[in-house]
Amino acid sequence: MNATVGIVEDDQHIRELVEAYLQKEGYEAIAVDTAEKAWDLWQESPPDIFVLDIMLPGMNGYEFCTKIRQESDVPIIIISARDEEVDKVLGLELGSDDYLTKPFSPRELVARVNRMAKRWEKYQKSSPEESGEQETLKNGDIALSLKERRVFLQGKEVETTSKEFHMLEILMQEPNRAFSRDELLNRVWGEDYFGSDRAVDDLVKRLRKKLPDVQIETVWGYGYRLRDREE
Structure with a gap:
């Protein structure tokens, strides 16, 4: 495997241990001790996966996760000494893909990284879902170019992550x-x-914020639907 894993952990022992195990598995591991350094890494040479501690000096893991999710769906595995359900739920609501409680087995973490890497690679290679030969989906002032994977609001492009685009595509179809x-x-x-x-709720919340004109309605106790603006 040649995927790059960004390790964000302020405990030197844990950081070096995780780095060694991932390198042994064939990953390129880049370890930093603060979220600020991790953000610089993201801007300069973004990893394919993040392994992220929560309790960090300065910007904490939750804040970093929120910041990343504004730009990307890159897989994030949280490792934390906090094992309360509320902490796990909060991590998932903010966009993490997995949550591992300390102390943990390095082999278990590697197994989860392996699974995340395979799923992410498969997701990135998957072709967009299309209905017949239709290449553009429209609903009111929202337009999706399926071929180019771009979203437009009143003719102006709106940046979306892969998951945000996929969710909108499913609802608009x-x-x-x-x-x-x-x-x-x-x-x-x-x-x-x-x-x-709850990850679904978080993704819908992000779409509503980026696209205030889109009418994604909550079906209480069930899920969501997109109201047809062409009716």
Whole structure:
């Protein structure tokens, strides 16, 4: 494997241990001790996966995760001494893909990184879903170019992550249909994703913020649907 893993951990022993195990597995591991350094790494040479501690000096892991999710769906595995359910849920709600509690087995972490790397590679290679020969989806002032993977609001391009685009594509292909959270989770994240379905709520929240004109309605106790603006 030649994927690059960014390790963000302020404990030198843990940082070096994780780095050694990942390098042994064939990954290129880049270890830093603060989220600020990790952000610089992201700007200069973005890793394919992040292994992220929560309790960091300066910017904490939650803040870093939120910042990354504004730009990308790069896989993030949180490692934390916090083992309360609320901490795990918060991490998943903010966009992490996995949560591992300290102390952990380095081999288990490597196994999770392996699975994340395979799923991410498969996701990036997957072709966009298209309906017949249609190349553009439109709903009110929103337009999706399926071939170019671009989103436009009133003719102006809006930057979206891969998952944001995929979610919007699914909803726009079948306007007015109610999708359950489980279905959206399986279709956007993949059937082997074992995180919380709250990740769906977070993704919808991000879409509503970026595209205020899009009418993604909550179907209480079930999921979401996109109201057809052409009716």
